Amino acid sequence: xxxxxxxxETPIDQRETFVSIQKxxxxxxxxxxxxxxxxxxxxxxxxxxDKILQLRGELPIEVENxxxxxxxxxxxxxxxxxxxxEYNKFITENKHNITDCDAQIEKYKSQMxxxxxxxxxxxxxxxxxxxxLLRQIAEKNIAETKERIFDKKNELEVVKxxxxxxxxxxxxxxxxxxxxxxxxxxxxxKLRANRDACAAKIDARTMSAYDRIRQxxxxxxxxxxxxxxxxxxxxxxxxxxxxxIDIASNRKMIICEYCGRxxxxxxxx
Numbered sequence: 491x492x493x494x495x496x497x498x499e500t501p502i503d504q505r506e507t508f509v510s511i512q513k514x515x516x517x518x519x520x521x522x523x524x525x526x527x528x529x530x531x532x533x534x535x536x537x538x539x540d541k542i543l544q545l546r547g548e549l550p551i552e553v554e555n556x557x558x559x560x561x562x563x564x565x566x567x568x569x570x571x572x573x574x575x576e577y578n579k580f581i582t583e584n585k586h587n588i589t590d591c592d593a594q595i596e597k598y599k600s601q602m603x604x605x606x607x608x609x610x611x612x613x614x615x616x617x618x619x620x621x622x623l624l625r626q627i628a629e630k631n632i633a634e635t636k637e638r639i640f641d642k643k644n645e646l647e648v649v650k651x652x653x654x655x656x657x658x659x660x661x662x663x664x665x666x667x668x669x670x671x672x673x674x675x676x677x678x679x680k681l682r683a684n685r686d687a688c689a690a691k692i693d694a695r696t697m698s699a700y701d702r703i704r705q706x707x708x709x710x711x712x713x714x715x716x717x718x719x720x721x722x723x724x725x726x727x728x729x730x731x732x733x734x735i736d737i738a739s740n741r742k743m744i745i746c747e748y749c750g751r752x753x754x755x756x757x758x759x
Contacts, residue, residue: 508699508712508745508752515743518693523740525692526713529700530758532688533713535681540710542674542681549667556660563653570646577639584628584635591625703750714746715756725749 516522598614598621605611689697703712707724714723716737721728727748729737737744737753744753 507750511695511699512743520691522742526740526754527758528688528691529713529752530754532685535685539681542678546667546670549663553663553667556656556663560653560656563649567646567649570642574639574642577635581632581635584631587628588625591621594621713752713754715754715759722746722749722753724751
């Protein structure tokens, strides 16, 4: 009994075009005519989906950007709050230092009443002076830190106001987007079901080429019908008479020599 030869599938090239798959286009479970009709139906579904997405305009991107801005602003507010907390801790530390300095000064002053000689007196006087200087430094630190806290609190208020404004904008944008999505949800669901059904019938290489051509064209058209009887429906260049006959026959894949799109029989519409 003869062994069945296993067919080796050609790896999909992400640079695939309709020209590169032209020779193998007929190698499919679908007839060429059915495959062309399926591709055109796929294109029609994608075009209608594109129109729905265009209704949303820049709203999805605007919502995404606003959400990112709010996250960034909240992070900034959190950092400012942490700085204020650190400043308050620094003030508390300096207040403790002042208390310690006062205690030391009182201690040295009481010791001065019982000094035995001038050397001890001078030494205690020096310690009192040093503690006084340390106290002044702590007071200066407190004053400067309070100014920083004041500035940071003002900065925090500005950030919070920005967050409030951004949240209002985000809410409005989301409501607007939600209204559009809800009004087109059923149509979009039906179109995507049709699109998936068509895509399931097309082989991976052809789909790869289709997606690539769609992404590279400004109007996202990869499969077009003949326009005005003799022109490409994508780039509007004139099609040679013999190629028009081939297109009408539905027996082979015809590609526009100018734009690389698949040309199909206008009767498909």
